[in-house]
Structures are given as structure tokens and as C-alpha cells.
Amino acid sequence: MNGNWLRVSPDELERAKTNLGWAHEIAMTARDDNSERWTATDKAWHGLDFLLDRLGFEIPLVLGAESFVELPDVEPDSDEMFDFLDDLEDDWGYGPPSYLTPVQVAAAASQLATLTEDDLIRGVDPQELNRAEVYPGTWERPGELARVAHYLPDVRTFFAAAAKEGDAVICWLD
Template sequence: MSMIGEYLRVTAAELDRAIQDPDWALDFVEAVQDSEEESEPAPAEARYFSTYKTWDLLRFLLARAEFPVNVIHGEEPFAEDEDWGYGPPKYLRPERVRLAAEALRATSYAQLISGVDPAELSSAEVYPLGWSEPSSLEWGRPWYDGLTQFFEAVARADDAMLVWLD
């Protein structure tokens, strides 16, 4: 089974409801995923976004860059329910989304991978394993670019975000 990073854009009212009723939030996530599955909107127009298996690569690179917001795992838990996948889901409030969007915009993927030896990823057991090729670092570029676009759109709307690994 794969572990994938997932994100859902939510309004302030939806965030409040998710915090109060995590079961509703899980149903809401599934409904949005289903509705966007066929249309596959661009990250800037989507309510749902996934970094797929690149989440741990991005976590490693962003931690190395001392990124100011935990965009990979979220920051504030709102449910204990294991139906969400690996660990409790968390959220980012609009002000944290804005800070993350600014930092993502200011940090290019080239900056993130500059000076990184793929052997570091192997030593750190970054998921999914298989970092022997120097070009393997390029695998994360399109997901990072999409994540940046997604965060920028959510920040422009002054929305919050649910974050989880599934």
C-alpha cells in the first residue's frame, strides 16, 4: 500500500464544522475527491490536491530548508480517527496557509535540491526508497510546483486547509 500526502481546501465555516465533526469532514473529503476525480482541475482551481508519494521527499527537502510551516503534515490535529490513514488529520489556518504560500513562492525547487546528494535520501530512509540516481531528485519537481500553485490559490481565497497522509 502506498502512502500519499493529501490536502483539502476549506472555508472558515467548513473548518469549524470539520473540527466539531470529524466524521462529517471525512465524508466531505470523499465527496470532493469523487467530484474532482473525473474533471482533474488544475491545482490553482482544485479543492483537493495530492502530492502522492513525493510527500516524504518534500518533507525532507523543506525541513532541510528550515521551512516555516509544516505543509506536509499540517499543524493542528482535529480528529483521532484512524480512518484518515496514517496518523490524525491536521489543519492549517488561513494565516498559516498565507505564510506557507509566500515561502513556497519564494523557494524554488532548484533551491530545495541544490547541494542534496541522493545518498542523503537513502541514508534518511526517505519514502519511497530508491534514490540511487542523481536525476531521482527531479521526480518531486512537478508535485512541488503543483503544491505551490495550490497553496497560492488557497491563500488568495483566505481559506484554510486540511492535511493528512493516506
């Protein structure tokens, strides 16, 4: 399970809202081309989300704040939910993508600008992540927290570039 982000213009975001299939094609092309419009945090996505939340980070940049689709009011692991996800027009991986608006991207970039790798993991007990069942659940291994922190400079650069261009960001797990 890997975390992914795709920078899109406001016009592209509007098109994605009505055509997730088109957005999926753009995302896969950007990923395959290793475009600067796409980046990923691999398996560190959940750890990064947990650590940012622990610091009081206001924008849910890993999973997005806005939904493209309205999820049914059923249990997350129910047959009804799996049937719903199977019926989506494109396979984004683990559920439908979400997004951050250009305003949310700018706010995230601003918060990230002063955050250091040390800030992200200072005082963190790896058992906190294990107790919270943070994926991938290997936090007792030496270097696991540093592996998550290692992504921060690229995340900071990605969001700064998106904010500078006035872009939105599509977020998904695959």
C-alpha cells in the first residue's frame, strides 16, 4: 500500500470531479513518466500521516480533505462497501481518491516550510505507532521512523511547487 499525490490545475480538478477515469489516466501517465506533477511516499504514507497529526498539522495532506465520491453509509469492511468500490469506474487502488484544494495546498505548504525531519520524529516512541496500528506495523525496527522522516524534504518541495503554481493535489493509496 503506497501513498500518492498528483498536482492538478484548478481546471483539471474541476474536470476530475466529473470524470475520475480521465483523472486516473493523467495520474498513471504522470507516475509512469516520473513527472514532477506526481510523487509518492511509498509505505511511509500512514506513518507520515500519524506523525503530522501528532504535531497538530491542520491539513490532512496524506489522505486529502475533500472527497470525489460520496461513500455509502455502511461499515468500511462490509460487502456493501466492497461492492461500491468495485463499481467505481477506475481502480485507484484502496478506495477512491480524495483531493486538496489550492487553498488547502497553500496552507499545507506553509506549514511544511518550517518543519524539519527532526521535528517530525523528535520524542516519538515507535510503540505509539504500533499501539495506533499504523501501517506497515514494523515500527520497532531500527530506522523506521527515520525512513518516514526521509520523505519530508520531497513532500515539502512537492507542496511548495504545487502552492506556487496554484495547483490542487489529488491523493490516493494504491
